Amino acid sequence: MSTQAFWKQLNLAVLNLFASFYSLPSKKKNLVVDVELALQYASQFGKIRTMECLVVEGQATGFLNPLISAAKQGCMPVIQWFVNHGCQNVHLVVALAVAASNNQVDITTYLLHHIPLPFLTSKRNKIIKITYSLGGASLQGVSLLLQLNFLGDSVATYVVADKIARSDEDNVAYKLKVFLQEQWSEAAFLEGMMAGKNH
Template sequence: MGQKLHERLQESHGDEVLKAEASAKVHKFTEWALKCIGLHSRVRENKGRGNHGTIIEVQLQLSAFKTFLDLADNDLTGKDFTEAFDAACFPLTLFSNTFDQGWASGISAAAIQGLLELLVEGGADNVNQCFLEAARYGSTELVRILLQIAQRNSLDIDVDLALGFAAHYGKLDTMGCLVEEGNAVAFLGPLMRAAERGCLQVVEWFVNLGCRDMELCLALTAATSSSQVAVAAYLLPLVPKHVLAPLSVEILKAAGERSTGSLHGVDFLLRSNFLNDPAATYAVADNIAKSADEAVDAKLRSFMLEHWSEAAFSEGFASAQEHFVNFMRIMEKGESPICLRDLPLELVIAMAYLPLYRECVESGGRLLPQKLRGQLVEAAGRLEGRQLDRASQGTELLAILEHHLPCFMIQT
């Protein structure tokens, strides 16, 4: 409870005087909240003994409060009713989890609802503010009560914004209430923000609720731009390829433009062969690497050019050729007391290509970066004694290396 109170004060804007006033209110609200908790505890203890007396007690309390309001009449202002409404909602917002689950369907809810109804009739104008705060803290019971009050009194409350707050803080039960009972329909914003933050649980909730193909595509872009690989891995199989393919370049460009400095998300999509076609996936990357469009993020273009472009493949192939030449020079002219030519051929091959093999295995994913694949194509062709197709992929090429390397080295 103390932590939640501290958070609420920290989030409050304004000078120190206002915060001091807020702190004083907090003490009063806390005392009120503890009385509420005591009331709920007594209700729980009285279960099984009937609650007729409690219902009468609630009705008498509300009747007495209504009489008090009638007597006070002009001595109370709209501000008084607004502050009282906040005083009633605040402890329920922060401490509702301390009460029995489902308290909103019992006598306690009737008391709270009756009290809040009277305050609204008196002029309380902060129903929406309290509603949003209840959603932010996941007080589903209070959200449900305020929804009913707003509907009965024709009050405007921002259900979609409340859904955004609940989603941001991962309050799934409250999200369900807002959709089912509040008819919230604005899913895209909360979905994208959850994807950006890597909140997989919330993303899954929206997906299970039902998302359009384009919404899934935008969420994938958001997760990619923030390098939220777990969320991107979850969403990628859900986006139909006929939707993904035409937008592939724009997705990568948008992810690069909105990235927070890391391109791990973009790298993940490419390694995952996100278009389910190696040639198409490599072509998209090469397209961005060669793009003269100033809208393309410079860091993204440089990344594509260095690792995923046709130029990167050629550079990797050339570096593998140079590596072979240097290795042969060592065999011919090396001054080591151990003559490499005297070693078993498999060991010689391992000395030349085991580091490359391990780098490719550790790279993971369904596709290798072009630079690494270029090295692998040259190495595998060299070992096979023939020129391999430039389009050859990692699985086939690694199998060739494995065939020539000592088994015990591959296993380790």
């Protein structure tokens, strides 16, 4: 048995233990369970019923790490479960950046439709910067967000991209600025509009 297969079986065994524990009558429960760690395992393997038990009965509240794992792996049922259970918008924004940086198109699109636009707008610069950072300096995630018009329309998308491209802040990566200047700045937008009219 490979090491990966061993750990997978071990994790599944742990999940079964947690599920069995929460099916016992309360008076028989004398085992101390780390519900936050259990929620992490359950979400990793898409065990929705176990997640439900851990949150409702175990009162697990640590949604961020399991949400990040699901966004990275592209596990839509888990993402939907967290959204439907009132996950905080700030956590959904982090998951959005993770999904985009890992080219999880379906997850990214879903989250964009479930994070309130005013909240997205208020975090627009941070979303772009975090996505770039999480992508290991790859521009793929940033490009995905911009192509999906993550602020609701193309004009708003170009405005935020142009603002970052023109920024003189030290925490904006040079590679990111150059990409935005060439592809998503106001000048690039106007150039594209003119090219469209000429054709």
